[in-house]
Amino acid sequence: MPELPEVETTCRGISPHITGKKIAKVTIRQKQLRWPIPDNLSETLCGLVVKQVTRRGKYLLLKTNKAHTVILHLGMSGNLRVVNSQLKPGKHDHVDFVFADGTILRFNDTRKFGAILCTSEPILQHKLISSLGPEPLTDQFTGNYLHQLSRNKKTTVKAFIMDAHNVVGVGNIYASESLFMAGILPTRHAGKISLKRYKKLVDSIKVILQQAIDQGGTTLKDFVNEQGKPGYFQQSLSVYDRFEQECIKCSSPIKQVKIAQRASYFCQFCQR
DNA sequence: ACTGGATCCTGACTGC
DNA sequence: TGCAGTCAGGATCCAG
Structure with missing residues (x-):
């Protein structure tokens, strides 16, 4: 996808x-x-x-x-x-x-x-x-920006960062991964998360996306390949699609929940 | 103004 | 084996 x-x-x-x-x-x-x-x-x-x-x-x-x-x-x-x-x-x-x-x-x-x-x-x-929000890998996308934009928002933080009007390019997979890296529960209300935590979340989104782009560089040749499907990344995922498997940090089983009709994965101990 | 749900589509997978 | 049902997913539109 x-x-x-x-x-x-x-x-x-x-x-x-x-x-x-x-x-x-x-x-x-x-x-x-x-x-x-x-x-x-x-x-x-x-x-x-x-x-x-x-x-x-x-x-x-x-x-x-x-x-x-x-x-x-x-x-x-x-x-x-x-x-x-x-x-x-x-x-x-x-x-x-x-x-x-x-x-x-x-x-x-x-x-x-x-x-x-x-x-x-x-x-x-x-x-x-x-109507699109800022590009996540630019200097316009900061913890201050997300924090300010999210005040009084009752939606979950996961739905919030997946909304392209707030920031573009954070899809379902990378939303789960970024929230895990930042230690934030995907079900948290966007309006109630501190500036400090938004700064960490923004850093995590940038790292996760940049890693994936770096890996994508190696698949460029596939775009001129007759039978080739453009190679999607074999990105190593920490939580996404790992329901009931061990958390890579604490070994407790990964949980799954539906947020805005999307499967969301998280660790109940590493994220809060 | 905000928020959550339905929606478009096909193929892979599951259960009976 | 086959058929019906479920799920996946981005972004818009619609209803409450």
């Missing part, structure tokens, strides 16, 4: 293969994703050159030489691969961005939770992008 490190890895992986290249056409086999893909996408993008591939939260942005920017989201099962024109599309290969030199950027998404949109307005003003 793509979380921020996976999207960052995808961004770095595809960028050198499509930056500076002219779009010849866009082939859409399945337009019914999270939102329908715009009907005129191919006509709109034909002839435009990809100037820059960037990421904002879990959105990938393909900036062109005109006003238009392609907004891509991988949902939970999506992936992008760079393939050559000989490779026939397989199951769930919903969209091909075909470049003038024959390179294809192929979007595959089993569960169709992803999205492909296009906008000509300044990208930071786009509805999906403008």
Whole structure:
């Protein structure tokens, strides 16, 4: 499931293969994703050159030489691969961005939770992008920021840090892992956690995400691999999906609870 | 204004 | 073996 490190890895992986290249056409086999893909996408993008591939939260942005920017989201099962024109599309290969030199950027998404949109307005003003919280790995994301934002919030701290309006890129797995590292129970009310503890939580989120991105660097080659699924990380997880297994710190069994319909894992002794 | 729940989708897995 | 049910998950939308 793509979380921020996976999207960052995808961004770095595809960028050198499509930056500076002219779009010849866009082939859409399945337009019914999270939102329908715009009907005129191919006509709109034909002839435009990809100037820059960037990421904002879990959105990938393909900036062109005109006003238009392609907004891509991988949902939970999506992936992008760079393939050559000989490779026939397989199951769930919903969209091909075909470049003038024959390179294809192929979007595959089993569960169709992803999205492909296009906008000509300044990208930071786009509805999906403008409401996003700060990037977790920048200096704007601090303990002070989270502490202040969380005052009077009754939601759980886990739901709070997973809300992209507060901070982007913290998905279900890394939320559990970060809270474990920071020693905070996921069920705690966000508004009642001290500044000191938020500082520790922010440090933990940065460490966990940076580790995952560092590991992702080794899988970049997979994005130009015909049979390859983009390699997701073999991240070593401390609590996630370890129900009833021993806590790595205190050996007591890991607990599981549902928060906002998401499985959450924690140690009842190491987190409070 | 806030918060929690339903929702989209497919495939893997479980239980009868 | 097969079928029905459950779960996973990001982010939006909706209802209370």
